[in-house]
Amino acid sequence: MDKHTLFSSFGKWLAPICTRTFTDQLSETRQDKYVKKLTTSAYLKLFLHAQLHGREGLRHIADDVGSVAFQQELGLTSISASQLSRKHNQVNPELLQLVFERLVKQIFSTYRAPTHRNKMKIIDSTTVALCLQKYKWAEFRKTKAGIKIHMRLAFVGEQDVMPEKATITAAKKHDRTELDKLVDEPDVTYVFDRGYMDYAAFDRYCESGISFVTRLKNNTCLEPLQFLAVPTNSSVSEDVVVRVGSHQKKMKHKLRMVQTQDSQGNLLFLVTNRFDLSCDEISDMYRSRWAIETFFKWMKQHLRIKHFHGHSEQAVYNQIWIALIAFCLLLLVKLETKVDHSLLQLSRWLTTLLWQPYAEWLLRMKRKPSRSSQGRRRREAVV
Structure with a gap:
């Protein structure tokens, strides 16, 4: 002491x-x-x-x-x-970012529970709206300013989550520009939404042994290469090896497309470079992404990040x-x-x-x- x-x-x-x-x-x-x-x-x-x-x-x-x-x-x-x-x-x-990152290391080195969720990280961003007259440096639209918090969320303990890494930018900056800053470990699977679609980055991740699960945009071009068997009573309707991209811009590596439904019955088209997992495991991984949406909601309700002191x-x-x-x-x-x-x-x-x-x-x-x-x-x- x-x-x-x-x-x-x-x-x-x-x-x-x-x-x-x-x-x-x-x-x-x-x-x-x-x-x-x-x-x-x-x-x-x-x-x-x-x-x-x-x-x-x-x-x-x-x-x-x-x-x-x-x-x-x-x-x-x-x-x-x-x-x-x-x-x-x-x-x-x-300096404050280093304090935050040191706390994260302390938490993970001491309290990281040996569960399958340790091998999964969730990436997403949230926008905080600001008054354009007061925050002109954060211009977002003609009448609005804003900042965007890009975050990587990890599971710790048995059921708790925490922000493991974060970057802060003006709200105008696109999500995919920050993806490489949040993806830096080869031994985990990164789960993120369709706002992070980047074929060149996905090819790099395949070459580097970095795993990911994401959702396809509605207008994504797919070339089916092989239909895989789907287990009986599965929530997945299709499991297909595909090539993603149009003729002019196509990925070099093959991916796996899993078709499932959300809680409201809407179709979800998920792609991943994980061929070693079952299609239901892929589906469950993406459903775990909801944890970061809940975290952002909690953060805006209970942390002081909507009214600023400067x-x-x-x-x-x-x-x-x-x-x-x-x-x-x-x-x-x-x-x-x-x-x-x-x-x-x-x-x-x-x-x-x-x-x-x-x-x-x-x-x-x-x-x-x-x-x-x-x-x-x-x-x-x-x-």
């Missing part, structure tokens, strides 16, 4: 990022070279605290420093909204990385304590017991959920 270890519930929650590694990183990047008051460490604690409480503006965040317990955590007795604004626009988003590109990106860090910290507590409560419930208790000893928060988390709370947990769950 060293000087960075804190004992309040808030301090325990922050402990994974309040490390010597983070301090050394700040020294190497000279992020706080001329800083006299609001250090990057204090800034991160302030904005994580604001994430927990859903603070509306910088003045509200500055008022939080009036708490004596918070002053002790920060090493500050007061701060102004203008100082917060300057710092929010000065911190390098890449209008610059740097401020917006910083707030998104802080929101993802907050999610990872909550998930890490849940995995460490092995409790069945939802992340939202853990967050509520943390907000209530913020400056109480961690033992009180732990005691609350260890209580078995009632039947009514189990029902709420299923509705609030990320997956």
